[in-house]
Amino acid sequence: MGLETILFDAQxxxxxxxxxxxDRLNSFNTMMHGELAGVLDEVAGRDDLRTVLLTGAGRGFCAGQDLSDRAVAAGAEPVDLGDSVDRYYAPLIRRLTTLAKPVICAVNGVAAGAGANxxxxxxxxxxxxxxxFIQSFANIGLIPDSGGTWILPRLVGQARALGLALTGDPLPAETAAEWGLIWKCVDDAALMDEAGALAExxxxxxxxGxxxxxxLxxxxxxxxxxxxxxxxxDAMRELGRxxxxxxxxAAFLAKRKPVFTGR
Structure with a gap:
């Protein structure tokens, strides 16, 4: 596919x-947004791809927006961050949450700003x-975007959501799991084996189903x-067919392993 900012493997x-x-802690620039959107659209259209495993290269998962891509400096002309959210981040969150296939994220290091969300x-x-996990937006005078203000209070409650959002303090993965922010925390060496096994x-x-x-x-x-x-x-009626x-x-009654086709 000629990708430059992401790796894509389908097996x-x-x-x-x-x-x-x-080298940029996998922070997003315009090209990465475009390439990731294209890959997710391809995955959505392929029946042979039945789950997604998302991770980051190197020592971090994603540091959010690459601020150097915007070239914003003190005293410069204002930029329309709402346009950036509307054009890139909101569509990405919608793609991930509405994709009709399970999406697993293996967070291999820091997940900051939009990267966390x-x-x-x-x-x-x-x-x-x-x-x-770092809600670093407050450090530059912003709010948690990419669904942050919606998902944080629903996962960890208002008190913890406000604490994370207003302080921008890093939340260790182990605490994130204890709070119910994520599914599981595992040893670094076991991360990709654990995530890969679940994806398979x-x-x-x-x-x-x-x-x-x-x-729902x-x-x-x-x-x-x-x-x-x-x-x-309604869902049970449809899935029952x-x-x-x-x-x-049939597999349960025969005490054998089922062979599902996704249909």
Missing amino acids: SGVARITLNRP IALACDIVIAARSAK RFASGPTR YAETKR IRGAWSRSLDAELDLER SDDYREGT
Whole structure:
């Protein structure tokens, strides 16, 4: 695909995407936004790719926006950061959260600013013990974008969300796991094995069931229990007609491992 800022590998149903600007802690510039959007669009359109594993090259996951890409200096003309959010960051968060396939993020080091919130937008976050999550926006007079103001209070509550957002203090991965901000913290050496094994499990699992689970849980914040019960009924009706449900049930009764096709 001629990619310069990310690495993309597709094997055995897993789309492995690596942010690849290690000299800049994988911070985003315009090219990286464009390349990542293109790859995620390709993944969305390919039935053979059934899960995504996102990580970063080098010693960090992502330091957010590459500020040198904007060339902002004291006394310079103001820039429209809202345009940047609208053009790049908001569409990326929407792609990750609405992709009808599980998205795993392996946080291999610092995840700061938008980088932290991009990680948290993924369905399952596994972090190396040395990793840190930093809501660094306050240090330059901004607010947590890329969904930060929405996801933080929902995951850790208002008190902790405000503490993280207003202080910009680093949150160690182990504490992030204890608070329920991420799924799991593992030893650095085990990170990619753990994340890879989970990706392979999802790639051979019941893809439609995963997609409906993701859709319902992610949308539940805005619905009543009655509305959710109706949506659960509809999803169960549809999934009950799937090949994967029939295979899963047959395998359970026969005491064998199911062979799911994602259909």
